[in-house]
Amino acid sequence: MGLPGDTNLELLHYIGSTDMLWAGNSNELNAAYAADGYSRIKGSPGVILTTMGVGELSAINGIAGSFAENLKIIHVVTATGRAAQEKRIMIHHTLGDFHDHRIYAKMSSPVRVSHCYLDDETTAVAGIDRVIRECYIYSRPVYIYVPVDMVHKPVPASALERPLFLNRSSNSNAEEAALHTVLSALYSARNPVMLVDALILQFGLKPLARNLLELLKFPTFCPFMGKSVIEETKPYFYGTYNGRFSYPGIQNSVEEDSDLVVHFWPLPTDMNTGGFSAKINPKKLILIQENKVNFKGQAFEGVYLESFLTRLLNSLDISKVPKIAPLSLPAPSPPELPEIQETQITQAYLWPRMGKFFRSDDIVFADGGTTHFGLQDANSPDITYNMQNYWASIGYALLATFGGAMEKRDLIKSKTEGWNGVKGEGNGRVIFITGEGAMQLTVQEVGSMIREGLDILIIIINHGGYSIERCIVHPEAAYHDIATWNCKYMLDFFGASDGTARTHQARTKEELEAILTRPEFEDPKGVHVLEIFTDKMDFPWRLKAFGQAYREMKGT
Incomplete structure (x- = not known):
């Protein structure tokens, strides 16, 4: 995704000579949005190519959205040559009094997890590999800065033979302790509830989460942002839990009637919590997050979600899982339906x-x-x-x-x-x-x-x-x-x-x-x-x- 610009034309020529697909956009903000959507469906990074300054700053809103919502984006910014940067030439796309050709890279620093400057062909490959790996493991944007005179520099092809290790290993002792704690809680629960949230999707864990929910068949809800993590026609799915913005009976079922709430990857934003009205007693809440598990004030650090979900599935003893009766909730009907003509689309x-x-x-x-x-x-x-x-x-x-x-x-x-x-x-x-x-x-x-x-x-x-x-x-x-x-x-x-x-x-x-x-x-x-x-x-x-x-x- 992206737009052609004076500093990226040579790089674009290489893209056109390979089997990679260039999908040009109308402006850089649109390109950032498009890369985000591609990443949501593909799972691998969406790539956006912009020119320095005017292009990258136009894209920064879209990149920030991907950062906030944990999407994999590789932002490639092409810039003036190294000599022009060193001399601080007053070239177009630079700021009047500064002439710092890299000042824009500093502006995007808060909305990326890693970056590299390709200033040296001897370190360029290692830098690219590093940021790609961090893009995957953190599922957030990264930034690659390419001076125009580096585009044609050859680098060793042997580097492509080295695999990138994209998984993180959990602390084995902490994971074992968390696994024992969670399994014990699941086996002993009498009124358990499951909550599955949006970041399950961003990290590609929907199949694992669905397999676990299908085995447990505990009453399951999705917060606002977790829609479609679970198939909504399943008999154990009861709708959207969004604090006081929930259908009648749902908030009480989650917050009052349950004795255990297992929340996969909570994202406690205003929208996702019904304006912060979602209130679950921490004494009965298991939080299974990106890199830790929390229960009753105890934190098991260094436990990564994919590894933990996999072990939880493999360790679950179905014979010990309690059979939970279906919830009895009022039929879903929005409150205060307006009086409108019968034919009008409401x-x-x-x-x-x-x-x-x-x-x-x-x-x-x-x-x-x-x-x-x-x-x-x-x-x-x-x-x-x-x-x-x-x-x-x-x-x-x-x-x-x-x-x-x-x-x-x-x-x-x-x-x-x-x-x-x-x-x-x-x-x-x-x-x-x-x-x-x-x-x-x-x-x-x-x-x-x-x-x-x-x-x-x-x-x-x-x-x-x-x-x-x-x-x-x-x-x-x-x-x-x-x-x-x-x-x-x-x-x-x-x-x-x-x-x-x-x-x-x-x-x-x-x-x-x-x-x-x-x-x-x-x-x-x-x-x-x-x-x-x-x-x-x-x-x-x-x-x-x-x-x-x-x-x-x-x-x-």
């Missing part, structure tokens, strides 16, 4: 309908805003669901969809299964759901989707402006409004040819039902757009609850 109707529209093996990307909150009510079959809920940069998901669809196409060509069980074969679709406000930030990359011949369904929820902000304060204020676009001309504008792309609009339930059953939505070829119109004052019930919590949190 938030309460829309999101459960989306859940029925999804099918197994679909890859779904959701942008920030209404979609994040609404899709929690879309109980789905075995989909791969992707959202950037922690960093929450709106406009992100359109590009993440582009990157994810690029990898999906590769999986189809190779007929292989990818990261976290994503399938190349089968009838899974790539679906992008967004509000019209988020879409307007990065919409130009629809042209890249068309250029690459990708098969994508774009669903735009048009609710007349910025819903999250409108829900928080002063809902009628003009600053929540945005320009009204005529999206039915969007695909033509971005270069779609007749027959490869279509746009549909739905203003009533009847229109929406008819569109969702059309052949191009069952088996999309090319880019297809569905624009759904809802009332601007109709919010998903979780979004209304979040708005209230946000108002209460101001000043904390």
Whole structure:
């Protein structure tokens, strides 16, 4: 991913002469978003190439999002030659009074885990290997700085024969003690609950986690960001645990009625905890994290999650696992359903309908805003669901969809299964759901989707402006409004040819039902757009609850 620039043209020429694929983007921020989406589906790093200064700084927001949410990204920055850097030549893309050609690398330091400067051909290979390894083991962005005069320097090919060791070994004594403690707690529990969170996905541990949950069959919930870690049609899955933003009965089942809560890789953000309203007694809480296990105030340090999950699965004695009765919860129904015309598309109707529209093996990307909150009510079959809920940069998901669809196409060509069980074969679709406000930030990359011949369904929820902000304060204020676009001309504008792309609009339930059953939505070829119109004052019930919590949190 990336853009051509004056300092990276020579490096780009090498990419073009290999079997690597260059997927150019409209700007560097979009490229960073796309690399993030590619990494979510591929599992290996998404790579972004930018020029120094103007390019890398444009990308930094996207890189920061990948850092916050533990995505593997390799950011390659090409720069002026070493002699020009040493002389601090006042060349374009440098700052007026400083002429430090590396000052931008310092700016991105907080949003990467490792970096290397390729100043010396004798150390370049070792530097590249080091940062790639750290990109994998920490699942976070790294930075490689390439002076333009280093591009053609030969390095020993023998270095490619040395394998990179990408796993970390647990402290064996601590892991053994943690294993004994957790197994004992599981065997003796009478009302256990399992919570599986988002970072299970980022580290590729969904198959391991699912295998464990299938053996235990304990009541299981996902926090807000953990959607699709577990298949939601399983009888032991009971929905989203999000503190006071949960369906009736869920918060009590987790916090009050349970005698043991096992939480895999908690991410205690405001969004993921119902505005910090999730409160679990630490005396009954097992936290299984990236590099340690905590229980009853005892921390088992140096215990890495993949190793620990593998040993837990292999050590589990099914005969000792208690049989837990199904939970008795009220039927899920959002509180305070609005009084609206029967034919109008409402938030309460829309999101459960989306859940029925999804099918197994679909890859779904959701942008920030209404979609994040609404899709929690879309109980789905075995989909791969992707959202950037922690960093929450709106406009992100359109590009993440582009990157994810690029990898999906590769999986189809190779007929292989990818990261976290994503399938190349089968009838899974790539679906992008967004509000019209988020879409307007990065919409130009629809042209890249068309250029690459990708098969994508774009669903735009048009609710007349910025819903999250409108829900928080002063809902009628003009600053929540945005320009009204005529999206039915969007695909033509971005270069779609007749027959490869279509746009549909739905203003009533009847229109929406008819569109969702059309052949191009069952088996999309090319880019297809569905624009759904809802009332601007109709919010998903979780979004209304979040708005209230946000108002209460101001000043904390």
